[in-house]
Amino acid sequence: MNRPRIGELLKARGQITDDQLHIALKRQQDDSKPLGEELLALHFITEQAMREAVSETAGYKAMDLSGFVADAAALALIPKSAAIRHAIFPVSFDASSGNLVVAAANPDDIKTRDAASALLAQAKRRMDCEWRIAPSAEVLAAIDRFYDHELSIDGILIELEGGEFDFNALTQAGASYSHPIVRLTDALLSDAVSRNASDIHFEPEEQFLRVRYRIDGVLRPVRALAKSHWAALLVRLKVLSGMNIAETRAPQDGRVSLSLFGRQIDFRAASHPTLHGENFVLRILDRKAGIVNIDKLGMTPAQLALLERMLQRPEGILLVTGPTGSGKTTTLYSILNFLNNDTVNIMTLEDPVEYPLPLTRQTSIAEIVKLDFSNGIRSLMRQDPDIILVGEIRDHDTAEMALRAAMTGHQVFSTLHTNSAISSIARLRDLGMLESMFADNLIGIVAQRLVRKLCPLCKKSHAPDGIEQRIIGADTSIYRASGCAECDHQGYKGRLAIMEILRFDQGLTELVSRRAGLKELTDYALAHQFVPLCDDGIRRVREGVTSLDEVRRVVDFSERLAE
DSSP states (O other), rough: OOOOOOOOOHHHHSSSHHHHHHHHHHHHHHOOOHHHHHHHTTTOOOOOHHHHHHHHHHOOOBBOOOOOOHHHHHHTTTHHHHHHHHHEEEEEEEEETTTEEESSSOOTHHHHHHHHHHHHHHTTTTOEEEEEOOHHHHHHHHHHHHHHHHSSSSHHHHHHHTOOGGGGGSSSTTTTSSSSHHHHHHHHHHHHHHHHHHHHEEOOOOOOOEEEEEEEEEEEEEEEEEEEGGHHHHHHHHHTTOOOOOOOOOOOEEEEEETTTHHHHEEEEEEEEEEEEEEEEEEEEEEEOOOGGGGGSOOOOHHHHHHHHTTTSSSEEEEEEEETTTSHHHHHHHHHHOOSSSTTEEEESSOOOSOOOEEEEEEEEEEGTTTHHHHHHHHTTTTSSEEEEEEEEOSHHHHHHHHHHHHHEEEEEEEEOOSSTTTHHHHHHHHHHHHHHHHEEEEEEEEEEEEEETTTTOEEEEETTTHHHHHOSSSSSEEEOOOOGGGSSEEEEEEEEEEEEEEEEEEHHHHHTTTTHHHHHHHHHHHOOOOOOHHHHHHHHHHHSSSSHHHOOOOOOOOHHOH
């Protein structure tokens, strides 16, 4: 297959003219540099345009080495002298798969590939090299920036104890990587992402700074740092997040996007004043992990078929309920991704936008422009949408506007903070909604929780006893957590969702319209394919995927035990 030349491609896209191409080719004859670099030096194209064009013509994924956080494990595999000689930069290394991502100005060069293969062979273990393309100037700049510096957290902390540093240098977004606080910040962010954390907590105490990661929904202490480092570390975090470093008495929000392990990672930041200083929390938004195919959500075939049947209804409201951190956003994004195509107009109102979706118009609720969910829906209705996502229904006005959107022929998706699918009906009543109106426009309600998965390498089988028998029964063996090096001695690794799906059919709609009680609603639902959350959790325990202790941590079994 013949790939287009970079000049022809840029001209076809309308990004350069014939005259600009002629000038760049003339200049190329004098210094023999790649055409893309000539066009960039002449300011005829942007770095982004050049990166995309070079990637398409060369057949490799483009690598942006700006806003990049180094991977110490990858740097250790290729010496600096070899990196400079062959203009290659080790981006990331996955020890479990043996995959090394390398950026190069010319990945097709045989000498470059042979040199990389020889270097990796010295490691005496099987490794696969995945090549990315980046401008040579960016590759050399990355080599100069990241090599010859201590990158481990322990090493940086030792370096910090060795002397005083100019903390004023941290007030610039492009602060020198030689500053240990810059490297400490990057090392902590990189460490959290590598351990699949969802949040990073920086918590100042009277005498020290506690650092905790939320991994699989549970906070784990990972570091205790000297309190003297917090002032500089906080300045660096605020600069990265676009916050006001002079404001220390009021809460602030921010956001930062960095390239870690060869992919783009977004961080949502929030500071909050406390007795011993500002508390700082970073929510990690990994685009790669945030959008899951609908068939990968862990539903049974019956649950998946039921949900897909509900999504075939062209208008109405579908609610996803559960406490904070129960995976509601992931489920909604998976549903939108399932419905997303060129024939529909999907628009969202979120607080804030967490993951960008292609072909989707996403809006972040911003106090600056006085936009809230209620008047945001009014605005969206004038944009000819087919599908609307409202981040959360939290008051009467938002619920009323969402209902109106559903009544006028739109599919509406939103979240509600309730403990179960059936209790959402009472919550809508509390918001002042009339049963005769919302019952007929509800597609269904999905309630969910996230539970940790047992580590497959160390989980231990046992026969249920006592309370376990009353919940599970005595006819099967179940597993409990143990702990090994693979799961960081936690006994769990990863999470999955347990769900209950309540579909609104004609019978349920009539019951809600005449204000039927909770028992009558529950009895009807159980007779029509409804599987309660506790039963879905028990299914997972019987399958050996999670433990009963873990399910009981997030699901109330008190009524089951009282029977």
